[in-house]
Amino acid sequence: MSLPYVILTILKDNDSTGYDVTKKLSGTIGLFWSASHQQVYRELNKMLKMSWVNSSFFPQQGKPDKKIYSLTEMGVAELTKWVESPIKEQVMRDELSLKIYAAQKINNQNIKKQLHQDLKKRQQELILLRKKGEQSSSLKPLDELYIKRNLYVLEADIKWIKQAILIL
The missing domain is CATH 1.10.287 (Helix Hairpins)
Known part of the structure; x- marks a missing residue:
């Protein structure tokens, strides 16, 4: 399992900021996956380049514009492909x-x-x-x-x- 698929799964529910994605990692998903704020933003940028997600800016009063990420059809297709692929053997790092x-x-x-x-x-x-x-x-x-x-x-x-x- 890798972080891009975690993010795609989160975005499948709702469009979100990178900060919101990171917050959701402390909820139920945090029981089986964790990532730092920096890792999330790095992956979101890669996913933008691969067209798995789009981003749009929403102006805020007295604050920088909020960047909202949304899942694309290509992102849904990639998530579906990953879900349907065989489960890889877990590598134990203890x-x-x-x-x-x-x-x-x-x-x-x-x-x-x-x-x-x-x-x-x-x-x-x-x-x-x-x-x-x-x-x-x-x-x-x-x-x-x-x-x-x-x-x-x-x-x-x-x-x-x-x-x-x-x-x-």
Whole structure:
């Protein structure tokens, strides 16, 4: 999955500014994808050149004009093509596993401290996500599905970190 398809998906709902796109990444989409403000604007500029999106300016009183991005037919076609293409195998890039591996290579015992900190952080995230999931009556079915997936991942990570602490 790549950022252009996230942006195309967001723009499929509503025309938006780059700032609005970034804000939407902190909502439901933020459960499975993140990007910085700079990354979003860089991709929007590329997508303009590829004609996947259009932009128009709306004047504002006492502020710079607001640039609004909208999805083009070509953008919809590209999004459709991507959705219908086979799912690529996910490449695992796990900084935590790499740090444990590297710490063992250089005989660094501080990794346990980091594991305890990371465990605490993930346990707090799990509590917050469970609270969000308890609001399931007000959630859309797909939002509930994304929350469940993240709960499964967090629970597995917590279990794995506890095992790593015991082994180290």
